[in-house]
Amino acid sequence: QKEVEQNSGPLSVPEGAIASLNCTYSDRGSQSFFWYRQYSGKSPELIMSIYSNGDKEDGRFTAQLNKASQYVSLLIRDSQPSDSATYLCAVNNPGGNNRLAFGKGNQVVVIP
């Protein structure tokens, strides 16, 4: 089982709609969860961190964490063309040394 899994395939959403991304992780000992945004040809940029069960909102982004079900999600409200990017889920590796396990990413395309 992969450490971090993100559902595959690009997600196309119309401008103004909500984009929903999901991520599952395998290690119940993980305590820190992150979402990165990566524009084509650029490096990943940290956009959200979440550590406790529930929702965390930052502007148009909401991260949701459910440790019992071992999933973390990202909602992008009022999607804009500038949100078109690949979103990477990352989870700390309890095995140590501050390593993160990354999912392969989900591409989001916002259609004007």
Added chain:
Amino acid sequence: SQTIHQWPATLVQPVGSPLSLECTVEGTSNPNLYWYRQAAGRGLQLLFYSIGIDQISSEVPQNLSASRPQDRQFILSSKKLLLSDSGFYLCAWSGGGYSYEQYFGPGTRLTVT
């Protein structure tokens, strides 16, 4: 504020040539440092991480090596490049301790011909 630099931004090298990529971090001390590779259309692969000077762990056995000669400097090297070494090389830092957030540099795009 913290800043992370990588150079060069792009590099085209022939097979069998050596490689040296450099990463430096400003505005923090004793960071954890990481080298990742992202092949075209693929996920991030952790190559090396370092929790201190001369303390480097390798994640994947290969023809690459890493060194950390100074607290905020991380170097990725190879004596002989392979075609399979092509990719987007990313350096990242984190604050250490229980700080897991990693912040990435701008990356080096390497093409081995």
